[in-house]
Amino acid sequence: MAQAERTPSFLHLPVKGKTSCFGYLRVLFFALFHIAQANKQAFIQSDTILEVLHFGEGGLLQIEPDLHLASYNQKSSPLQRGNSRPIRFEPPMLDFHEQPVGMPKMEKVYLHNPSAEEISLISISATTAHFHASFFQNRIIPPGGNTSFDVVFLARVVGNVENTLFINTSHHGVFTYQVFGVGIPNPYRLRPFIGARVPVNSSFSPLINIHNPHSEPLQVVEMYSSGGDLHLELPTGQQGGTHHLWEIPPFETKGVMRASFSSRDADNHTAFIRIKTNASNQDEFIILPVEVEVTSAPGIYSSIEMLDFGTLRSQDRPKQLNLHLLNSGAKDVQIMSVRATPSNDAITIDFKAVTLKAGEHRYTKVASISFDASKVQKASQSSGKITVKAKEKSYSKLEIPYLAEVLDGYLGFDHTVTLFHIRDSVLEPVVKPIHLTNTFHFAIRIHDVSLPDEAKTMFLVQNFSETVLIPPQESRYIFSLHFQPVRPSNHIDSNILLVTNASKFHLPVRAYTGFLEASWPPNQPAASRLASWDTD
Structure with missing residues (x-):
C-alpha cells in the first residue's frame, strides 16, 4: 500500500x-460528479416527499417545489403489467451483491424501447435511502431507441436491502425496476x-x-x-x-x-x-x-445518537461509556431511572438520581454504562437500548441505542513457555519457541511483536521478520523468546505486545529468582521490622 x-x-x-x-x-452527486455532468435532472423520494433536481452546464441549479406522493400517484397513469410493457431493461434487475456500509457503488441501467411509438420519461424515484438514481440520459426514447440512468447503492446498515424504482412516463404509466444489495461491515x-x-x-x-x-x-x-x-x-x-x-x-x-x-x-x-x-x-x-x-419541543436529550462500544474481544475488560443529557424545558427535571431494554447481563449501569437544571446549554453526565463482552452468550446481547425516564410525566422516555461487535475467541499459548527462573549458578541463555493457537472464527494476522524497555534487559524477540497468519482453530510458530539473565538479577513481570488484525494482545512474560523479598510499611520502626521477620 x-x-x-x-x-x-x-x-x-x-x-x-x-x-x-x-x-x-x-452531496451524492458531488461525490459522483460525473453523474451530474452527464445528466440534466434527478428525481428522488424520501418518506412522503418527492423532489426534482435540475442540472445545467454549471452543475446543480435549482429544486422544484415539493410534490407529495398523493398528488404524484394521482398524476400517474395506471401501472403497466405483464408482457404488455413497451420497454425493456438491461439488466432485467440490478443486484449490487455485497457492498460495505458507507462505500457507494454505481451501476448503469439501459432502457430499450421495442415499440413503434416514442416513450416520454417524466421521473424516477426510490422509496429507500439505500438506493439513489440519476435522471435519464435522454427523456425521449424513440421507437427502437434506448436511454440509460445510473443507480447508486449506499448501504446504511448491515443486511439485505431491496427496493423498487418507479419510472413515470407521460402516456405509458409507471414502470417498475427491482434493485437489490447486501450491506456488509x-x-x-x-x-x-x-x-x-x-x-x-x-x-x-x-x-x-x-x-x-x-x-x-x-x-x-x-x-x-x-x-x-x-x-x-x-x-x-x-x-x-x-x-x-x-x-x-x-x-x-x-x-x-x-x-x-x-x-x-x-x-x-x-x-x-x-x-x-x-x-x-x-x-x-x-x-x-x-x-x-x-x-x-421541551424534553431531555442525549449528546450522542448511539452508545457505540466498538469492537471488543470476549476476553477484554469491560468498556465504559458515559451518558450525558440536557434538559431543554423551562423547569428542572429529575431523572428517575436509567435501564437497559431489554435486560442484559452484559450491561452494567452506574446511576444515581440526578436533577437536570432548566436552561442549561451544557450536557450533564447522568450515568456510566459498561459493556462486558465476556458475558455475551448470544448475538442479541450485542445491541439494545438504554431507556431514561424522568419524573416529569409530560416528558416522554428517552431511548438511546447501544451497539457492540464481540469477537468470540482468544489466542491460546503455553503459559510456562514465558516463565523463566533466574538461577545463581546458571547464567547461560535460554531460547524458547512461542506457538499461538487461534480460537477465533476468522484468521488472525500477527503484524508485529515487541517488548517493553524493562523486559529488554533480559529478553529478545528472535525469528520474527514478517507477518504470520494463523487460520481459525489452528496453531502456528510465531517467534522465539531469547532469555539471557544478568547480574544483579531483578524480578521481571511484563508483557510482550502483539499487534494483530484483532487489535492488540499482551503475552505475560516473567523472570523470577525464587527468593522471598521482605517489605514493610515506610513508617514502621526498624525494631518492629526485625521482630516481625524473626519468626519460628
Whole structure:
C-alpha cells in the first residue's frame, strides 16, 4: 500500500436548502460528479416527499417545489403489467451483491424501447435511502431507441436491502425496476450518524474514529463535509496540523476528526461526510450520512445518537461509556431511572438520581454504562437500548441505542513457555519457541511483536521478520523468546505486545529468582521490622 505524500484536505461544500432528501442527494452527486455532468435532472423520494433536481452546464441549479406522493400517484397513469410493457431493461434487475456500509457503488441501467411509438420519461424515484438514481440520459426514447440512468447503492446498515424504482412516463404509466444489495461491515469500522435528536440552539458533535485494517500505516488524504450546519473540526480543537494527525498505525483505531453540527432551525437536517484514504482506489471513497432532527419541543436529550462500544474481544475488560443529557424545558427535571431494554447481563449501569437544571446549554453526565463482552452468550446481547425516564410525566422516555461487535475467541499459548527462573549458578541463555493457537472464527494476522524497555534487559524477540497468519482453530510458530539473565538479577513481570488484525494482545512474560523479598510499611520502626521477620 503506497504512502500518500500530499497534505490532507478538509473542505466544506456549500448546500442550499434544508430538506433531507435534497441535501442527501446533492452531496451524492458531488461525490459522483460525473453523474451530474452527464445528466440534466434527478428525481428522488424520501418518506412522503418527492423532489426534482435540475442540472445545467454549471452543475446543480435549482429544486422544484415539493410534490407529495398523493398528488404524484394521482398524476400517474395506471401501472403497466405483464408482457404488455413497451420497454425493456438491461439488466432485467440490478443486484449490487455485497457492498460495505458507507462505500457507494454505481451501476448503469439501459432502457430499450421495442415499440413503434416514442416513450416520454417524466421521473424516477426510490422509496429507500439505500438506493439513489440519476435522471435519464435522454427523456425521449424513440421507437427502437434506448436511454440509460445510473443507480447508486449506499448501504446504511448491515443486511439485505431491496427496493423498487418507479419510472413515470407521460402516456405509458409507471414502470417498475427491482434493485437489490447486501450491506456488509465497513472495513474501517465506520458507520452513518443517523437518528440524532437535539433541541434548537444545541449541537451534535460525534467523533469520527477510523480503523486501519491494513498491515501498513493508513493516511487520510481527503475529508469533505456537505457544509451548511455541518462542519469538520480537529479532535484537539486546533485549526490545522501535520499529516501525522491523520495517520493511523496498522490494525489500530484512531479519532481523526469531529463532525460538528450546530442546530439553528427546527427541521430534519441531512448532510454528508466524504472520506478518502491512501488505501482507496481512484474511484473508491466513503460517504457517511449525518441525519439530525432538530426540534423545539421541551424534553431531555442525549449528546450522542448511539452508545457505540466498538469492537471488543470476549476476553477484554469491560468498556465504559458515559451518558450525558440536557434538559431543554423551562423547569428542572429529575431523572428517575436509567435501564437497559431489554435486560442484559452484559450491561452494567452506574446511576444515581440526578436533577437536570432548566436552561442549561451544557450536557450533564447522568450515568456510566459498561459493556462486558465476556458475558455475551448470544448475538442479541450485542445491541439494545438504554431507556431514561424522568419524573416529569409530560416528558416522554428517552431511548438511546447501544451497539457492540464481540469477537468470540482468544489466542491460546503455553503459559510456562514465558516463565523463566533466574538461577545463581546458571547464567547461560535460554531460547524458547512461542506457538499461538487461534480460537477465533476468522484468521488472525500477527503484524508485529515487541517488548517493553524493562523486559529488554533480559529478553529478545528472535525469528520474527514478517507477518504470520494463523487460520481459525489452528496453531502456528510465531517467534522465539531469547532469555539471557544478568547480574544483579531483578524480578521481571511484563508483557510482550502483539499487534494483530484483532487489535492488540499482551503475552505475560516473567523472570523470577525464587527468593522471598521482605517489605514493610515506610513508617514502621526498624525494631518492629526485625521482630516481625524473626519468626519460628
